[in-house]
Amino acid sequence: MKNIWTVMKKEFARFFRDRRLVLALILPGVLIYVIYSFLGSGIIAGIGGTDENYVYQIYTVDMPDVFKAPLEALENVELHEISVDEIDEVKDRVADQEEDLLAVFPADFEEKYAAAVAGDPTAAPTVDIYYNTVRTEGTQAYALFSAALSPFQQDVTDYFRPAVQDLATDRDVTGMMFSMIAPMLVLMFLFSGCMAVAPESIAGEKERGTLATMLVTPVKRSHIAAGKIISLSVLSLISGVCSFLGIIFSLPKLMGVAGSLSASVYTAGDYLMLLGIVLSSVLVIVALVSVVSAFAKSVKEATSMIGPLMILVMLLGVSTMFSSGATGSYLWYLIPLYNSARAMSSIFSFLASPVAVLITIIVNLVAAALLAFLLAKMFDSEKIMFNK
Amino acid sequence: MEEQTFSAGPVSEPNAPEIPAEAPPENVLVATGLKKTFRLSSKQRKIEKTPLKEKIAVNGLSFSARKGEIYGLLGPNGAGKTTTLRMLATLIRPDEGDALINGFSIVHQPDKVRSQIGFLTSELKPDEFFTPSYTFDFFSELQNIPTQVRDERKAMLFSRFGIDKFAETKISDLSTGMKQKTSIAISLVHDPEFVIFDEPTNGLDVLTAKSVTDFLVELKNRGKTILLSTHIFSLVEKICDRAGIIIDGKMAAEDTVAALTKEKNLEEVFFDIYAAAKGGKEI
Ligand SMILES: Nc1ncnc2c1ncn2[C@@H]1O[C@H](COP(=O)(O)OP(=O)(O)OP(=O)(O)O)[C@@H](O)[C@H]1O
Ligand SMILES: [Mg+2]
Numbered sequence: 001m002k003n004i005w006t007v008m009k010k011e012f013a014r015f016f017r018d019r020r021l022v023l024a025l026i027l028p029g030v031l032i033y034v035i036y037s038f039l040g041s042g043i044i045a046g047i048g049g050t051d052e053n054y055v056y057q058i059y060t061v062d063m064p065d066v067f068k069a070p071l072e073a074l075e076n077v078e079l080h081e082i083s084v085d086e087i088d089e090v091k092d093r094v095a096d097q098e099e100d101l102l103a104v105f106p107a108d109f110e111e112k113y114a115a116a117v118a119g120d121p122t123a124a125p126t127v128d129i130y131y132n133t134v135r136t137e138g139t140q141a142y143a144l145f146s147a148a149l150s151p152f153q154q155d156v157t158d159y160f161r162p163a164v165q166d167l168a169t170d171r172d173v174t175g176m177m178f179s180m181i182a183p184m185l186v187l188m189f190l191f192s193g194c195m196a197v198a199p200e201s202i203a204g205e206k207e208r209g210t211l212a213t214m215l216v217t218p219v220k221r222s223h224i225a226a227g228k229i230i231s232l233s234v235l236s237l238i239s240g241v242c243s244f245l246g247i248i249f250s251l252p253k254l255m256g257v258a259g260s261l262s263a264s265v266y267t268a269g270d271y272l273m274l275l276g277i278v279l280s281s282v283l284v285i286v287a288l289v290s291v292v293s294a295f296a297k298s299v300k301e302a303t304s305m306i307g308p309l310m311i312l313v314m315l316l317g318v319s320t321m322f323s324s325g326a327t328g329s330y331l332w333y334l335i336p337l338y339n340s341a342r343a344m345s346s347i348f349s350f351l352a353s354p355v356a357v358l359i360t361i362i363v364n365l366v367a368a369a370l371l372a373f374l375l376a377k378m379f380d381s382e383k384i385m386f387n388k
Numbered sequence: 389m390e391e392q393t394f395s396a397g398p399v400s401e402p403n404a405p406e407i408p409a410e411a412p413p414e415n416v417l418v419a420t421g422l423k424k425t426f427r428l429s430s431k432q433r434k435i436e437k438t439p440l441k442e443k444i445a446v447n448g449l450s451f452s453a454r455k456g457e458i459y460g461l462l463g464p465n466g467a468g469k470t471t472t473l474r475m476l477a478t479l480i481r482p483d484e485g486d487a488l489i490n491g492f493s494i495v496h497q498p499d500k501v502r503s504q505i506g507f508l509t510s511e512l513k514p515d516e517f518f519t520p521s522y523t524f525d526f527f528s529e530l531q532n533i534p535t536q537v538r539d540e541r542k543a544m545l546f547s548r549f550g551i552d553k554f555a556e557t558k559i560s561d562l563s564t565g566m567k568q569k570t571s572i573a574i575s576l577v578h579d580p581e582f583v584i585f586d587e588p589t590n591g592l593d594v595l596t597a598k599s600v601t602d603f604l605v606e607l608k609n610r611g612k613t614i615l616l617s618t619h620i621f622s623l624v625e626k627i628c629d630r631a632g633i634i635i636d637g638k639m640a641a642e643d644t645v646a647a648l649t650k651e652k653n654l655e656e657v658f659f660d661i662y663a664a665a666k667g668g669k670e671i
Contacts, residue, residue, distance in 0.1 A: 006529045014517060209513040213574075216477050216512065217530045218503040382480040 003219045007227025011201060015235055024196045025235060028189070029242030033249050056141040059090045062105040070148040077144060094130050100141035104128040183344040184317025185247070186240075187337065190282045191310050193239025194289050195303070198232050202293035203302035206385065215379065222376040225290075229372050233286045240282065270347050273357045277347075280364035281340040285313070287371035294378045297387070313337055320345035333359040336367040416582050416613040417453040417476070421485030422446050424471050424637075445471040447637035448485065453582075453615050453630075458608050460628035460645070461617040462658070468637040469617035470509060473586045476615070477507040489582055503531070506575040509586035513571070516560035520551050520570045523559065524577060531578040538577070545573040548603065565596035572600065583607060585616040589623065601627055621654040633658060635665045 015021045058071065059080045071077050082090060084107075093099040106112065106125050115123035129145070131138040205211040214224055289306055296302035316338045333339040339360040346352045378384045424446040428436065436443070446468040453459040461469050475482045476489065478498035486493055492500040514523045521542070528538040546552040549569040554562055559570060572588065588604070589597040604614055605627055618624060624631050624645060631654075632642040640661045641648065648657055 002532075003530060006526070010515075010518075010526050013522070014515065018517060205515070208516075209511045210515045212479065213512045213514055213527075214530065215479060216502055216505070216507045217527065218499050219530050220499070386480065 001223075003223045004227040004230070007214075007219075007224055008231040011228060011231035011235075014201070015197060021197070021200070025193070025239045026242040028192055028196075028239065029244070029246035032243055032246035054137060056100045056137060056144060058100060058141055058145060059102045060105070061087060061103070062107050062109060063103060064105065064109060067149060071145070074144065074148065077141075077148075091130055094132055094138065097132055097135040097138070100131065100135070100137045101145055102128075102130040103145065104130075182348050183320050183341040184314055186244070186278065186344060187281065187285075187313050187317040187341060188310075189240040189243035190236060190278065190285050191289075191313050193236035193243065194232065194282070194285050195306060195310070196239055197235045198286055198289040199293045199296070199299050199302035199306065201228060201232055202290050203296045204299045206294065206296075207298045211379070212385065215385065220376075221379040222373070224379055225372050225376040229283065229287050229290055229368070229375065232290065233282050236286055237279070237282050240278075270352060273347055273352055273354070274344065276361045277340050277343050277357060277364075280361045280368070281337060283368035284336050284340075284364045284371070287368045287375065291371055291375050291378065294375055294384060317341045330356060330359060334363055336364050339363055414455040415452045416455045417451075417459075417487060417489050417615060419452065419472075419476070419485070419487035420450045422449040422472060422475055422482045422487060423484040424468070424475060424480065425483055444637055446475070446482075449634070449637065449639055450485075451632045451639060451642055453613055455613050456608060456611050457629040458604060458614045458616065458627050460624040460631040461615065461634055462619065462621070462624050462631050462654075463617070463634035464619060464662075467634040469619075469634060470511075470586050471637075472634070473507070473509060473584050473615070473617055477505060477509075477584055478502055479507075503578070504580060504582055506578070506580035506583045508571055508575045508584070508588060510590065514559060514574055517558060519556050519558055520546070520562075520573070521555040523570070523574055527574050528577045533578060541577065541579065542573075545576060549573055549599065565592050568592060569596070569600070572603070581612060583612055583614045585614065587618055588616060589618070589620070621658065625649060625654050633661055635662060638665075640665045 015025065054076065056077045057080065058077055059082050060068070061082055061084060063079075063081065068079060071079055087102070087104060090099060090102050094102050105127050109125045109127075112123045112125035116125070129142070131142045133139055202211070215221070288309065292305050292309060293299075293302040296305055319338070320341045332342055333356050339356075343352070343357050343360040346356065423444070426443045426445055428438070428441060428443050432443075433439065433441070449468070449472055451459075451461075461472065463469050471480070474480050476487055476494060478494050478501050481495060486495045488494075489501050490504045492504060494501050518526070524542050524546075525538065528542075533541070543552075546555055549572070551566065551570055551573060554566055559567060562570065568588075568591070572585075575585075576583070583604075585604070588600050592600065601623065604616070608614055608627075616628075628645050630642070630644045631648060633640045641657075645654070648654060651657075652660075
């Protein structure tokens with residue numbers, strides 16, 4: 001036990017006394033802060049709910065009165081009939097999230113409609129509908145608009161084609177997805193933190209013959225492995241936290257409006273579960289990267305071997321975006337790291353299951369222990385430690 | 389003597405009975421039939437210019453070192469000296485054979501062996517980022533040396549080698565000689581009874597080399613047993629009590645240095661043995 005601590009102390013001394021390595025540890029966080037802050041304010045303005053008294057602004061071009069009637073009956077909808085010349089200007093305002101919806105009917109709508117009803121399907125007129133999914137009001141305006149037209153649906157849908165266009169830009173989508181990609185970001189930060197320390201400490205020491213100096217002392221291989229993994233986990237975590245702080249501090253500027261995304265929506269219990277997941281994940285990641293580094297002949301080789309691993313872990317993080325997230329069988333939580341992504345995603349979306357989180361933490365701890373055991377075995381293998 | 393060793397062939401038996409016969413002087417090291425084969429990668433085969441997939445680096449080596457003596461393993465490049473010492477230091481496992489160091493088996497009790505030995509070889513390098521002083525403390529802690537003992541030992545070894553002035557300088561900033569002396573000091577943090585040094589004077593100038601060899605004699609006078617490998621004949625003649633000449637992984641001759649150099653100097657003796665070994669093989 002004492003030897004584990006001795007190995008850890010040396011590992012910390014190695015990193016904290018070396019200005020270059022300390023920099024490598026905290027630089028990603030600083031960079032994230034600087035870059036995100038420079039990206040400027042107001043990229044994503046106003047994510048959030050709409051107020052009850054909101055009046056939806058719907059712009060129409062050549063809309064037949066029959067269709068207007070049900071919408072005009074609604075108190076919270078204001079219709080504006082505009083001319084063809086104004087289309088582009090309004091479209092831009094919809095894209096900029098200033099207006100809610102634009103519906104453009106062709107001037108000869110009624111003739112084409114009649115022709116279609118008469119039996120010429122090619123004549124069916126096209127109605128262009130523009131709104132922005134990122135603007136909550138836009139989405140709701142579209143819902144109102146379709147609902148108002150639904151009585152006509154049976155008669156009408158076959159005879160004209162609504163061409164719905166989402167004017168949300170890439171930037172808007174990024175903002176909306178922020179909460180969805182948080183699990184991936186956490187895993188990525190932990191991984192890149194680990195990348196800054198583990199290959200150097202394992203493959204580097206192996207390459208330079210430093211690791212072997214410890215192998216001729218009576219210290220148990222398992223103690224060397226444990227000391228390395230624990231200290232590297234702490235270092236990775238520090239690096240991960242720096243990146244995380246970089247995001248948090250740049251968030252108000254990134255979001256334009258401070259407070260639109262408030263961390264206070266989560267409870268202390270949520271944070272405790274997150275902490276458990278992060279701690280257990282970092283152990284798995286460090287152990288995994290350490291094992292790969294021990295296989296490699298040099299730091300360079302280790303880095304190139306770990307690249308695909310990093311992509312894999314990021315994919316695990318992204319996968320929660322497309323899966324059902326929190327729901328589903330507990331079996332999913334038996335896969336190390338994937339379970340972390342899943343569990344974090346469930347916490348972020350307020351659907352956390354303490355049982356699933358507990359399974360996640362236990363599975364990760366077991367996986368890390370097994371990998372540490374493997375690392376100790378590798379330290380004992382002359383083929384791995386001394387092959388040329 | 390030579391005859392006997394050659395006829396031994398791949399089997400290591402003949403040397404074994406000799407050891408009990410010499411038992412009265414206490415043997416700190418008894419190696420019997422050590423064998424090590426390396427599988428060669430295609431790259432290594434190209435470098436070594438051999439079609440063989442395997443290289444027998446050490447081939448049934450048996451020898452013993454007595455308490456309080458300096459034993460020299462002498463051999464040309466590639467003879468298998470370093471491989472032998474690495475097996476004794478438990479860094480690699482022999483394919484066959486075993487060795488006892490202070491009664492502990494390198495195969496079955498590697499942990500015990502590691503606490504008995506001090507090992508120095510060019511492949512093991514302390515982290516150059518740290519200072520000699522920090523590194524000494526680190527290895528002392530791994531060897532469970534009490535702080536006070538450690539500080540006394542450090543002061544003694546550092547002043548003996550003139551490291552004291554550089555105790556707080558990063559190892560990477562030290563000269564080759566100072567690095568080597570630091571490595572020697574660090575291999576002795578636990579004051580081991582048995583010291584295994586692989587080419588301890590390699591790359592050192594005559595002055596530095598002399599301070600190292602003087603120190604080895606000092607260690608011997610303090611009752612330590614030293615096994616060193618070298619291809620420098622004069623070093624063996626100067627400080628070794630006994631020597632084993634290794635050629636192609638086999639013990640070609642083993643005797644006291646006095647007996648080996650009775651008629652000719654060691655270099656000439658070596659050429660004779662080498663010719664006999666190579667000649668014997670081809671015929
Ligand atoms: N890891 C390895 N893989 C393959 N071959 C090896 C390995 N280590 C040593 N050898 C081979 O084994 C033989 C003995 O090597 P060794 O290093 O023991 O020789 P040596 O007597 O120490 O030589 P030198 O005086 O050059 O240091 C050499 O032919 C070497 O190429
Ligand atoms: Mg050698």
